[in-house]
Amino acid sequence: MTSSEMGFRPFDPESSFFSYPTSLHIEELCASIVRSHRETTQYRPEELQALRWKVFSREEIHAHQSKSMDEMWQHCAVRLTDAVQYVVEFAKRIPGFRQLCQNDQIALLKSGSMEVVLVRMSRMFNTENNMVFFDGKFAGTELFKSLACNDLIAAVFDFAHNLCMLRLTEQQMAVFSALVLLNADRPGLENREKVQRARRDVELALSHILHRDNQETLLYKLYQRVPLLKSLCALHIEKLQWFRQLFPLTVHSLFPPLYKELFG
Ligand code: CLR
Numbered sequence: 683m684t685s686s687e688m689g690f691r692p693f694d695p696e697s698s699f700f701s702y703p704t705s706l707h708i709e710e711l712c713a714s715i716v717r718s719h720r721e722t723t724q725y726r727p728e729e730l731q732a733l734r735w736k737v738f739s740r741e742e743i744h745a746h747q748s749k750s751m752d753e754m755w756q757h758c759a760v761r762l763t764d765a766v767q768y769v770v771e772f773a774k775r776i777p778g779f780r781q782l783c784q785n786d787q788i789a790l791l792k793s794g795s796m797e798v799v800l801v802r803m804s805r806m807f808n809t810e811n812n813m814v815f816f817d818g819k820f821a822g823t824e825l826f827k828s829l830a831c832n833d834l835i836a837a838v839f840d841f842a843h844n845l846c847m848l849r850l851t852e853q854q855m856a857v858f859s860a861l862v863l864l865n866a867d868r869p870g871l872e873n874r875e876k877v878q879r880a881r882r883d884v885e886l887a888l889s890h891i892l893h894r895d896n897q898e899t900l901l902y903k904l905y906q907r908v909p910l911l912k913s914l915c916a917l918h919i920e921k922l923q924w925f926r927q928l929f930p931l932t933v934h935s936l937f938p939p940l941y942k943e944l945f946g
Pocket of ligand 1 (some may be wrong): 755758759761762764800801802803806814815816826829834835838917919
């Protein structure tokens with residue numbers, strides 16, 4: 683009797699058609715996603731922990747608030763684009779993402795990269811003072827006053843606060859981020875079935891680690907957050923369109939090309 687007749691299959695990370703993931707495959711996938719996340723975060727958890735109480739001074743807050751609206755927008759667009767670039771690097775290292783055609787990779791990043799930035803924002807959040815690590819120090823919503831989009835900022839902070847309260851491990855956050863990216867309902871996809879198959883494996887990976895961590899109730903809480911992410915991103919795009927009408931030249935000549943490519 684051969685090993686395959688006995689029900690054993692050799693591990694094959696590229697397996698796709700007619701194959702179902704084995705628990706070894708899922709373990710490997712988890713490890714690979716976690717590694718990709720670890721290698722592409724701007725700050726390690728220990729670093730963030732050490733900087734936890736490093737907050738902007740009154741003067742520094744005032745300096746940000748006194749910036750003109752277009753200057754502050756440009757500043758935030760640059761910071762956001764930096765964060766997006768790390769997410770692009772994360773995506774490129776996820777096995778199921780890497781194997782997609784270029785068109786579908788771009789389609790997934792267009793609608794998903796901002797969502798993953800917002801998920802990652804919860805790692806940079808301190809729920810004790812409601813501040814986010816931005817530009818080297820912790821900042822509250824008031825720092826972003828000159829953007830003139832308080833509703834977006836309040837909603838984004840609220841989301842980060844609530845996600846942070848779930849106290850996800852780095853592993854859980856990594857696999858949840860991969861799940862957010864691999865969404866077969868995104869517009870512009872050529873091969874939805876392939877995205878769906880990759881997603882199914884990541885779903886199994888998430889269930890697997892939550893089971894292992896004895897935190898299966900988190901699954902429902904995480905899925906609950908997904909529609910919120912979509913509405914926050916829609917609001918971000920809406921604000922950008924509004925800003926572009928006011929300052930078309932700032933967007934045209936001073937915003938990072940990647941920012942315009944993804945959101946413009
Ligand atoms: C997300 C996690 C990253 C580091 C990082 C960098 C830039 C931050 C971003 C985080 C969170 C969202 C953020 C952004 C800069 C501006 C943006 C605070 C912490 C706010 C929501 C403004 C968005 C709208 C502008 C484009 C006008 O590892």
